[in-house]
Amino acid sequence: MKRIYCLEDWCVNCRRCEVACKTAHSVSHDTVKAYLLEGQTAFSRIHVEGGAELSISVNCRHCDNPRCVEGCISGAMQKDPETGVVFCDQSRCVGCGTCVAMCPYGCVELHVLPGAPGKKGVAFKCDMCGDGKGSFGDPACVAACPSGALIYVDEEPKPEPEPLEEEATEEETAEKEVLA
Amino acid sequence: MSQIQQNALAQLLGLSADEAGAKEPETTLNLNLPLAPEPAETLPQFADYAIVGNSAAGIAAAEAIRKQDTEGTILMLSKEPYLAYGKPLISYLIEGKTDDAHLAYRDASFYERANITCAFGPECEVVALDADQHVLALANGVRVQYGKCLLAVGSTPFVPRSIKNWRNRENIHTFECLDDALAAWQDTVAATERAHAEGRKSRVIVVGGGLTGLKAAEALSHIADEAFVLTHGPRIMSKILDAQGSEQLIELLAERGVTVVTNTSVDEFLGEEGPCHEAKLTEGSTINFDVAIAAVGVRPAMGLAEQAGAEIGKGVVVDETLATTLADVYAAGDMTQVVNAFDGSKRPLALWTNAVRQGAIAGAQMAETPNAPVYGPDYAENIVDFFDISVMTCGVVNPPEGEGFQTIAYQGKDSYAMFVTKDDVLMGYVLVNHPERAGIYNALIAHHVNISELDPDMLGRAPRNLDFDAETRWNRLHESYPTALDRKGFAREVAALDAREEA
Structure with a gap:
């Protein structure tokens, strides 16, 4: 799968990734409206840590073995078996917060949407700017990064698991011995 | 006794009565539950994989098996008639934080896509396991032979003998599964209506200050006018909270309508059978209530494994592949005995996350997945919310x-x-x-x-x-980073060429 990585040598703490993310996840797709009018519903899913000297932009790693998915009690948090994108079906999220405490990178947040029953929060996380249901899109954070700190590249291909060794026949074993 | 504790007890004993309740519960529960289709008339006589239990561990195991083995037949058995649902969701359902349409843990086509034969319902409860013959006996008399079997039947509520007369009382419920929750919900709604007709408040008491009891109290406090939690010890969630954390949580719960009474439990539910509306407390007084929840604790459901002759400790004993001591019988989830990573003690770890993890490992092992993960010493990570309060405890x-x-x-x-x-x-x-x-x-x-x-x-x-530190940080945040790139994002080949030219 393609993944987003942050190269901290290039990160200049400009936080344009946060702005782009919030804008991309707003209804208006307009930065000013996203901040001024949609503050209760549009959230950035990427966060820059640090300051002028050292900063790093962190978003969901879409882990191979996502602990947020493992811990999800409602089945809302899922990893698409085809694309590998980890996403949250917010209609099923009950706001228990397990994913927040399970994510080793702090990349899942709960936000209470206006009118939520019992002030229930729901989980927000990076959805790769796809349809939010496991597809890839064009990550807005990467597009907005002016310094090349955020890159969107193919991951290192995983080694094919070795096929189960069939039990060697006596002849084969003898052959191997001869070769040795 | 602290002031908070005294106030809580006084409230329970009715010494600080205020006017009748104003909550107006909805009268009927009109739910569309995720019922599983009726099991087929004739179940297969043989399955490569038999999974007993249709919850966190069972589903995770089935998914892991299918990752490796797309051919082998999988039979899932459960005494509950529902599609897999998030067990912890029962309190959220009552509160309205989720609804019947969103209870299912997997989408409706999950079993079909994964080619799993389902046998769900009371008649499909597995009542005996013959490990030598590789045979499961079902409540309806059917016998199924299996290649490998996973026991993932969770835990069952346990009420100590010191609490008398709680069994077979119409308005005393446990709070473990969907049917429990529905019964408690329906009962609380009806009791609240009756109480209001009589011009008084309705009251739910929960016996047990653990996670289950507190979640039950939170849920039912949205219907009943008063919700009390009685716990015999000085703390709530005593295994996973320290004293100060417990006090903080008790305060926050009180502000939200759940009153915790510490150092107090029920000694006896009065009367012998039928509904019960009076309980004698351990400190001697008698209180009234409309509905009670018995949530003192859970025990791993080990009956099947024990009867089949598996080694039993504080839970079913499993090795790192989650195999029991019986040939081709594995166990996962709440029912297993887990070695604590910090102190080496052995006890079950009844947590959803742990059940999913164990189920996935057991499934991979059963399907003989190459380099399948193993299960080692573990520790508890408890995450729970009450109303808008977040509680996380670990280790x-x-x-x-x-x-x-x-x-x-x-x-x-x-x-x-x-x-x-x-x-x-x-x-x-x-x-x-x-x-x-x-x-x-x-x-x-x-x-x-x-x-x-x-x-x-x-x-x-x-x-x-x-x-x-920088190195750990890089390693943590760069899973599967392409080896063709260096840490500045340059192609290593080009960088190497540049270096050679410079030289």
């Missing part, structure tokens, strides 16, 4: 004295954070309303990070990825 929270543990606590107005360290390594924490990036603490615990080398203030604020 060692009540360290024994004199073994070199240190604690550091941060008390906020409505929040509390406490960390346990030993030799500068984080061993556990309690976080009340302090959820921000909490998973990073878990990473510190899991990787035995020496926190004396990190920012000294880091425990006093939300943790950051930048708190790790």
Whole structure:
């Protein structure tokens, strides 16, 4: 799968990734409206840590073995078996917060949407700017990064698991011995 | 006894009565439950994989098996007639934080897509296991032979004998599964209507101050006018909260309508059978109530494994592949005995996350997946919310004295954070309303990070990825980073060429 990585040598703490993310996840797709009018519903899913000297932009790693998915009690948090994108079906999220405490990178947040029953929060996380249901899109954070700190590249291909060794026949074993 | 405790008890004993309740519960529960299709008339006589239990561990195991083995036949058996649903969702359903349409843990076509034969319903309860013959006997008399079998039947509520006359009382419920929750819900709605018709408040009492009891109280407090939790000890969730965390949570719950009465439990439910509306407390007084929930504890459901001759400890004994001592019989989830990673003690770890993890490992092992993961010593990570309160606890929270543990606590107005360290390594924490990036603490615990080398203030604020040293940080955040690129993002080949030219 393609993944987003942050190269901290290039990160200049400009936080344009946060702005782009919030804008991309707003209804208006307009930065000013996203901040001024949609503050209760549009959230950035990427966060820059640090300051002028050292900063790093962190978003969901879409882990191979996502602990947020493992811990999800409602089945809302899922990893698409085809694309590998980890996403949250917010209609099923009950706001228990397990994913927040399970994510080793702090990349899942709960936000209470206006009118939520019992002030229930729901989980927000990076959805790769796809349809939010496991597809890839064009990550807005990467597009907005002016310094090349955020890159969107193919991951290192995983080694094919070795096929189960069939039990060697006596002849084969003898052959191997001869070769040795 | 503290002031809060005295007030709670006084409230329960009716010494601080106020006017009748105003809550107007909805009268009928009109639910569309995720019922499984009726099991086929004739179940297969043989399955390569038989999975007993259709919840967290069973589903995770089935998914792991299918990743490796797309051909083998899978039969899932459960005494509950529902499609897999999130067991912990029962309280959220009552509260309205989820609804019947969103209870199912997997989408409706899951079993079909994974080619799983389902046998769900009371008649499909597995009543006996013959490990020698590889045969399961069902309640309806059907016998199924299996290649490999996974026991994932969870735990069952347990009420100590010291609480008398709780069995077979119409208005005393347990709170473990969907049917339990529906019965308690329906009963509380009806009782509240009756109480209001009589011009009084309705009252639910929950016996047991653990996670289940508190979730039940939270849920039913939305219907009943009064919700009390009685717990015999001085603390709630005593295994996973420290004293101060418990007090903080009791206060926050009280502000939201759930009153916890500590050091008090029910000695006896009065009367012999039928509905019960009076209970005698351990401290001697008698109280009235409309509905009671018995949530004192759970025990691993080991009956099947025990009867089949598997080794039993505090749970079913399993090895690192989650195999029991019976040939081709595995176990996963609440029913297994887990070795504690901190003190080596052995007990079940009845947590959803743990059940999913164990199920996935058991499934991979059963399907003989190459390089299948194994299960080692583990520890509890408890995450729970009550109303809008977040509670997270992990690892060692009540360290024994004199073994070199240190604690550091941060008390906020409505929040509390406490960390346990030993030799500068984080061993556990309690976080009340302090959820921000909490998973990073878990990473510190899991990787035995020496926190004396990190920012000294880091425990006093939300943790950051930048708190790790540069090398660890890179390794953590760059899973599957392409080897063709260097850490500045340049192609290594080009960089090497440049270097050669310069030379």
